[in-house]
Amino acid sequence: MRPLTYTRAATIEDAVALVAADPATAFLAGGTTEVDLIRAGVSRADHLVDINALPLAGVEATADGGLRIGALARMSDVARAPAVAERFPAISRALVLGASEQLRNMASLGGNLRQRTRCAYLRDGVSPCNKRAPGSGCAALEGFNRGHAILGTSDHCIATHPSDVAVALVAFDAVVETHGPAGGRRIAIDDFFLEPGTTPDIEHPLAHGELIVAIDVPPAPIARRSIYLKFRDRQSYEFALVSVAVALEVREGVVAGVRLALGGVGTRPWRARRAEAALLGQPADAIAFRRAAQAELEHAAPREHNGFKVELAKRALIRGLAEAGR
Amino acid sequence: MTPARQAATLPVTLRINGTTHAPALEPRTSLLDALREHLDLTGTKKGCDQGTCGACTVWVDGRRVLSCLILAVAAEGHDVTTIEGLADGDDLHPMQQAFIEHDAFQCGYCTSGQIMSAVKLIEEGHADSDEDIAEYMSGNICRCAAYPNIRAAIRAVRDEATT
Numbered sequence: 001m002r003p004l005t006y007t008r009a010a011t012i013e014d015a016v017a018l019v020a021a022d023p024a025t026a027f028l029a030g031g032t033t034e035v036d037l038i039r040a041g042v043s044r045a046d047h048l049v050d051i052n053a054l055p056l057a058g059v060e061a062t063a064d065g066g067l068r069i070g071a072l073a074r075m076s077d078v079a080r081a082p083a084v085a086e087r088f089p090a091i092s093r094a095l096v097l098g099a100s101e102q103l104r105n106m107a108s109l110g111g112n113l114r115q116r117t118r119c120a121y122l123r124d125g126v127s128p129c130n131k132r133a134p135g136s137g138c139a140a141l142e143g144f145n146r147g148h149a150i151l152g153t154s155d156h157c158i159a160t161h162p163s164d165v166a167v168a169l170v171a172f173d174a175v176v177e178t179h180g181p182a183g184g185r186r187i188a189i190d191d192f193f194l195e196p197g198t199t200p201d202i203e204h205p206l207a208h209g210e211l212i213v214a215i216d217v218p219p220a221p222i223a224r225r226s227i228y229l230k231f232r233d234r235q236s237y238e239f240a241l242v243s244v245a246v247a248l249e250v251r252e253g254v255v256a257g258v259r260l261a262l263g264g265v266g267t268r269p270w271r272a273r274r275a276e277a278a279l280l281g282q283p284a285d286a287i288a289f290r291r292a293a294q295a296e297l298e299h300a301a302p303r304e305h306n307g308f309k310v311e312l313a314k315r316a317l318i319r320g321l322a323e324a325g326r
Numbered sequence: 327m328t329p330a331r332q333a334a335t336l337p338v339t340l341r342i343n344g345t346t347h348a349p350a351l352e353p354r355t356s357l358l359d360a361l362r363e364h365l366d367l368t369g370t371k372k373g374c375d376q377g378t379c380g381a382c383t384v385w386v387d388g389r390r391v392l393s394c395l396i397l398a399v400a401a402e403g404h405d406v407t408t409i410e411g412l413a414d415g416d417d418l419h420p421m422q423q424a425f426i427e428h429d430a431f432q433c434g435y436c437t438s439g440q441i442m443s444a445v446k447l448i449e450e451g452h453a454d455s456d457e458d459i460a461e462y463m464s465g466n467i468c469r470c471a472a473y474p475n476i477r478a479a480i481r482a483v484r485d486e487a488t489t
Contacts, residue, residue, distance in 0.1 A: 006353035100465020236464035
């Protein structure tokens with residue numbers, strides 16, 4: 001591991017100023033991604049600004065029925081918070097199904113949103129990878145791409161976004177609040193995760209030194225019975241091959257409201273808007289569920305080893321809708 | 327705000343198992359390496375060194391975490407507990423004793439991490455069923471696959487604790 005320098009920030013303003021001033025300086029929160037990537041030689045940071053002392057760890061049930069989750073709240077604490085489990089069970093479940101309890105005790109929600117893909121070609125430090133070394137190519141396109149994305153891909157990158165909780169946050173239109181060198185702003189989560197396009201190295205719209213301070217989840221009564229299902233190669237402590245966040249409201253047999261998002265198949269947490277549009281106003285039955293799943297995966301772009309994800313994603317959507325409608 | 331620290335070694339004040347140490351460390355030194363290489367606390371094991379195996383599990387402020395992904399300098403001001411801090415003199419912690427009685431290890435390399443995790447598992451209330459035990463112990467890999475015996479040890483301590 002390369003030598004590092006380290007500073008403990010006492011205020012948000014200090015933290016932002018320190019990181020913004022130097023391209024090789026990074027925030028240190030839970031460390032589960034950052035320390036790992038520095039050790040692997042993927043992150044080029046050589047100065048870390050420890051933000052763990054900042055007062056950003058709260059989980060608040062807002063008066064309007066939503067949530068305000070501090071960027072430094074740990075995954076395990078957010079999963080356990082009664083307001084999260086009551087108002088947005090899919091968020092709680094997605095957190096519990098991610099990583100291990102040790103990692104959940106460390107990893108912050110802000111860090112979770114900024115974690116890097118687990119694509120082995122990014123992390124090996126030497127393969128062509130347009131995320132790590134823009135312009136070097138993408139080894140995954142013709143490589144071992146069984147775990148890679150089938151939605152939102154480009155000829156430059158097919159890396160899967162690894163987060164579980166982000167899938168649920170995307171389903172419920174969360175808002176990412178940041179504080180940066182230019183002040184504070186709020187970013188709709190749809191605009192926070194960028195598809196790779198021709199610039200896979202740019203994963204989110206944050207300026208260098210812009211710090212996530214909170215994640216707001218607006219009230220959504222439909223979410224009170226939401227679910228999160230995760231399908232993977234082993235039963236626990238594994239990334240999703242496919243996951244799905246679902247909330248469904250059925251009135252007199254007809255779909256009156258629906259939120260759908262997919263994980264494990266997209267270059268970003270994937271809001272399944274085509275499927276949602278196909279379902280609204282339709283009878284809540286197996287035929288409509290399958291038609292919606294078809295609509296979402298119609299434009300999937302599988303590669304040599306991940307073709308199975310197309311059908312798996314459809315089945316996950318159908319099962320999720322069936323279970324959420326019960 | 328503390329001034330920027332240089333890459334050179336600096337004394338880092340660590341409170342481990344109730345004792346304060348101040349080894350000279352570089353900021354890049356992990357808590358795991360500080361324990362093993364600088365403080366002779368070799369009960370905590372280095373497996374993968376990338377947060378996937380759980381062999382390095384310790385407690386920081388009473389929560390189970392992975393010492394390989396924590397910089398030692400970032401652990402200043404926090405209480406660290408390692409496997410060496412579990413026994414009361416010569417009296418083993420009930421979980422240590424249960425691991426022996428249930429033959430819950432073969433090579434033993436993952437064992438200290440398993441035990442540090444298992445004690446917290448019960449405190450967290452995640453040991454009600456075998457399914458829960460398997461789920462919430464999944465961050466501790468045992469390459470010898472002693473899992474059935476590990477679960478038996480955990481059940482024994484759980485049942486002792488609840489009766």
